[in-house]
Amino acid sequence: MIYLDYNATTPIDRTVVEAMLPYLYGNFGNPSSSHALGAAAKDAIEKARSQVAGLLNCSPSEIIFTSGGSESNNMAIKGVAFTYQHKGRHIITSKIEHPAVINPCRYLERLGYQISYLPVDQYGIIDPAGVEKLITDRTILVTVMHSNNETGALQPIGEISRICHKHHILLHTDASQSVGKVSVDVQKLGVDFLTMAGHKLYAPKGIGALYIRKGTDIEPLIHGAGHEGGRRAGTENIVYDVALGKACEIAAEALKSPAVKQLTDYFYQCLREKFKDRIHLNGHPEKRLPNTLNISFLGHSGQALLSRLDNIAASTGSACHSGLPTLSPVLKAMGVSLEVGLGAVRFSLGRYTTKAEIDTVMEKLGLII
Numbered sequence: 001m002i003y004l005d006y007n008a009t010t011p012i013d014r015t016v017v018e019a020m021l022p023y024l025y026g027n028f029g030n031p032s033s034s035h036a037l038g039a040a041a042k043d044a045i046e047k048a049r050s051q052v053a054g055l056l057n058c059s060p061s062e063i064i065f066t067s068g069g070s071e072s073n074n075m076a077i078k079g080v081a082f083t084y085q086h087k088g089r090h091i092i093t094s095k096i097e098h099p100a101v102i103n104p105c106r107y108l109e110r111l112g113y114q115i116s117y118l119p120v121d122q123y124g125i126i127d128p129a130g131v132e133k134l135i136t137d138r139t140i141l142v143t144v145m146h147s148n149n150e151t152g153a154l155q156p157i158g159e160i161s162r163i164c165h166k167h168h169i170l171l172h173t174d175a176s177q178s179v180g181k182v183s184v185d186v187q188k189l190g191v192d193f194l195t196m197a198g199h200k201l202y203a204p205k206g207i208g209a210l211y212i213r214k215g216t217d218i219e220p221l222i223h224g225a226g227h228e229g230g231r232r233a234g235t236e237n238i239v240y241d242v243a244l245g246k247a248c249e250i251a252a253e254a255l256k257s258p259a260v261k262q263l264t265d266y267f268y269q270c271l272r273e274k275f276k277d278r279i280h281l282n283g284h285p286e287k288r289l290p291n292t293l294n295i296s297f298l299g300h301s302g303q304a305l306l307s308r309l310d311n312i313a314a315s316t317g318s319a320c321h322s323g324l325p326t327l328s329p330v331l332k333a334m335g336v337s338l339e340v341g342l343g344a345v346r347f348s349l350g351r352y353t354t355k356a357e358i359d360t361v362m363e364k365l366g367l368i369i
C-alpha cells in the first residue's frame with residue numbers, strides 16, 4: 001500500500017510506541033495515588049505535558065489532555081459559549097471548518113446562539129477584514145481553523161487575532177491538521193484556545209490536547225473529580241498522554257527537515273509536466289500545508305480514479321449521496337464548479353513517503369488517465 005492520506009491519519013511512530021510500552025506493562029499507577037507508582041505516573045504525565053507545551057510554545061499548565069481534535073473543539077466552543085453567555089450569544093466561524101467545529105456550532109444554534117459563517121476566496125482562505133465586519137457587541141468567540149484538512153489552506157490567524165483582541169473577543173483555532181506539519185506557536189498566533197489531534201502527528205488515535213491561555217477559564221465538558229486542574233474529569237490516559245508528549249518532541253525535530261515539502265513539490269511538478277492544463281490545484285499555490293496536494297483531474301471522477309489506483313490510499317473531495325454526486329462543503333465554499341470538484345483527489349504526504357512511491361503513483365496515474 002502506498003499511503004498518501006496522512007491528513008486522514010498517520011501511523012504511530014516506532015519511537016512513540018516504545019515510549020508507551022513501559023506504561024502498558026509495569027507502570028500502571030494512578031497519578032492521583034500518593035504512593036511511588038502513583039508518583040511515577042504523575043511524573044510521566046507532567047513530562048508529556050511539558051513536551052506538548054514545548055512544541056506549542058506555552059506553559060505546561062496551559063495544556064489539557066483530551067481524547068482528540070473533536071473533544072478539544074467541543075470543549076473550547078461550548079466552554080466559551082456557556083461561560084460567557086451573559087456577555088452575548090454570538091459566535092463567528094467559517095464555512096470551511098471540520099464537522100468537529102461546524103456541528104458544535106449547529107448545536108449552539110439550536111440552543112438559541114447566533115452563529116455567523118465566514119466565506120472564503122477561490123483559494124479557500126478567509127479575509128480577516130470579513131471577521132471585523134461580522135463582530136457585534138454580542139460576539140464572544142471567533143473560531144477559525146489554522147489549516148484546512150482538504151486543501152491545506154493556511155488561514156491568517158495572526159491577523160484575525162489582532163482584530164479579536166482589539167475588540168476583546170476570544171479566539172480559538174483548530175490546528176488539528178497543522179501541528180507537526182508547520183510551526184505552530186501560540187504566542188505568535190495570539191490565540192486563546194488551540195486544538196491539536198494526536199493521530200495527525202504520529203501518536204495514536206483517541207488523544208489530543210487543548211491549549212487554554214492562562215487566565216481564560218471555561219466551563220468543563222466533563223464534570224467530575226479534579227483531574228487536569230479541574231478542567232477535564234476522569235483518570236488520566238497515561239499511555240496515550242505519554243505517546244502525545246513523545247510525538248510532539250519528535251515533531252519539533254522533524255519540522256526542521258524540508259523533506260516532505262520537497263517531495264510534495266516534486267509530485268506537483270511531475271503532475272504539471274505530465275498533465276499540463278488537464279489538472280487544477282484546489283487551494284493556494286503557497287499558503288498551504290507543505291504535505292497537501294488537492295488536485296482536480298479535469299474530465300475525470302476523483303472517486304473512479306481512486307478506485308482504479310490499486311494499493312494507493314488517498315481521498316476525494318466529493319461524496320455520493322443517494323446516487324447524486326455532491327461536492328464537499330469546502331470546495332463548494334471556494335466556488336469550485338461541480339465539474340472540476342468531482343475530479344478532485346487529495347494527496348497528503350508524510351514522514352514515510354518516498355520518491356519511489358511518488359514515481360509509482362505517477363506511472364499508475366499516467367496509465368489510467
Ligand SMILES: Cc1ncc(COP(=O)(O)O)c(C=O)c1O
Nearest residue numbers: 068069070098100149176177197
Ligand atoms: C481539521 C480537523 N479538526 C478536527 C478533527 C477531528 O479530530 P479527531 O479525529 O482527533 O477527533 C480532524 C480530523 O480529521 C480534522 O482534520
